[in-house]
Amino acid sequence: MLVLLVLLFLIVALVGYLIGVYNGLVRVRAAVKLAWSNIDVLLVQRHDELPKLVEVCRQYMRYEADTLDRVMRARAGVDAARSSGNPGSLGAAERELRSGLNGLYAVAENYPQLKASEPFRHLQERISGLETALADRREVYNDAVNTNNVRIDAFPDVLVARLGEFPPAQLLHFQADQKSDVDLSAAFSR
Amino acid sequence: MVGPQLLHYGIAAVMAAAGALLALYNFFVRLRRDRLVADTPPVRIRSAAQGYVKVSGRAAAAGASPARAPLSARPCVWWDYEIARLERDRQRSQWHTIESGASVELFALIDAEAQCLVGPVRAEITPTTRSVWYGTEPRPLGPPPSSNPLWRAGDWRYTERLLSAGDHLCVMGELRSHSELGDVNAATAAKLHEWKQDQQALLARFDVNHDGKLDAAEWEAARLAAARASQSQTL
Numbered sequence: 001m002l003v004l005l006v007l008l009f010l011i012v013a014l015v016g017y018l019i020g021v022y023n024g025l026v027r028v029r030a031a032v033k034l035a036w037s038n039i040d041v042l043l044v045q046r047h048d049e050l051p052k053l054v055e056v057c058r059q060y061m062r063y064e065a066d067t068l069d070r071v072m073r074a075r076a077g078v079d080a081a082r083s084s085g086n087p088g089s090l091g092a093a094e095r096e097l098r099s100g101l102n103g104l105y106a107v108a109e110n111y112p113q114l115k116a117s118e119p120f121r122h123l124q125e126r127i128s129g130l131e132t133a134l135a136d137r138r139e140v141y142n143d144a145v146n147t148n149n150v151r152i153d154a155f156p157d158v159l160v161a162r163l164g165e166f167p168p169a170q171l172l173h174f175q176a177d178q179k180s181d182v183d184l185s186a187a188f189s190r
Numbered sequence: 191m192v193g194p195q196l197l198h199y200g201i202a203a204v205m206a207a208a209g210a211l212l213a214l215y216n217f218f219v220r221l222r223r224d225r226l227v228a229d230t231p232p233v234r235i236r237s238a239a240q241g242y243v244k245v246s247g248r249a250a251a252a253g254a255s256p257a258r259a260p261l262s263a264r265p266c267v268w269w270d271y272e273i274a275r276l277e278r279d280r281q282r283s284q285w286h287t288i289e290s291g292a293s294v295e296l297f298a299l300i301d302a303e304a305q306c307l308v309g310p311v312r313a314e315i316t317p318t319t320r321s322v323w324y325g326t327e328p329r330p331l332g333p334p335p336s337s338n339p340l341w342r343a344g345d346w347r348y349t350e351r352l353l354s355a356g357d358h359l360c361v362m363g364e365l366r367s368h369s370e371l372g373d374v375n376a377a378t379a380a381k382l383h384e385w386k387q388d389q390q391a392l393l394a395r396f397d398v399n400h401d402g403k404l405d406a407a408e409w410e411a412a413r414l415a416a417a418r419a420s421q422s423q424t425l
Binding site: 002005009012013016017020023024027028031034035038041132133136137139140143144147151 | 203207210211214218221222225226228229230231232233234236237239241
């Protein structure tokens, strides 16, 4: 009788533990999705702001159509990558957009009237603010991805993860360019 | 017919099983909480999305000056306290809680770039300071001694738990923007105004000495209750 009770207790403990592990895996998977959604919100906001910035610049920059078009093409690329939900392609598209924006800001130095205009300054600050928030949320996303990936590979969680649908998530790397300084001379030579 | 020995054995077995189940339940509750803390990625306040978040930073007073702990008068951002009295009978002596309370005031959490307000009502708080000292009066005559005395002096026990300004905290909870939350102090005032519409009910609830009016201490109790009620609704 005592052995049966002990056995029953152990079974209850094991089942409870496995339920806890499963729920924990569901929670970290949901955290990854939530972190991605929080990045998505900011990408959409910046997507809406960029045409306004380009339009303001176009009023002053008569001979910089290539620079402006590059930003708009990169914007479309980011939007496509965002819709696909693929961190790898989003990272590449984001790299292209940031490079385009850096070029735009560098060229804007040649147009004092543009730099002094209130709409340009406001939009530049707004977009910079969104990019700062994006960088912060990318850290949160990568944190969530790391937690998810460690959990689904660690013992004993790996046993439960293999029974359910818990794929590894992909880290989000925005840019290799971010590690190097912006090439201002190249930007000014355009 | 069940023998008395077998009955005792059965009772002991049931009690042991209940104890084991309770320990197991506590284990799962703690495991779940620890995993929730470990698995929730920390966010920066300046870029945090609304919803359930984990933020860390330093505690600070929400207003111009920090609060004062009710028993020791030490400056702090959050407190709770308990006053207990030792009651003895022939067989044993036991501590009975005579009075207890907890701060309902908001305090600020500041990280490297921004700050948010923290509502402590219904929060599970691990204090950074916990003091227990003893005395002979229902209220302590001074702050806790700097070192624990070798023997207990008196039948009154004072327990105070504090969070102080500058303490490093990790806070988990629902984050709301200021525009969505509104002014919590205004919400407290509105709640008090609502209660004042029914004077009889207000007196019945807070007029402890039954003199037909609210003195300063009773009004403070009403204000704390209103703050607690408004925070429960908004936070």
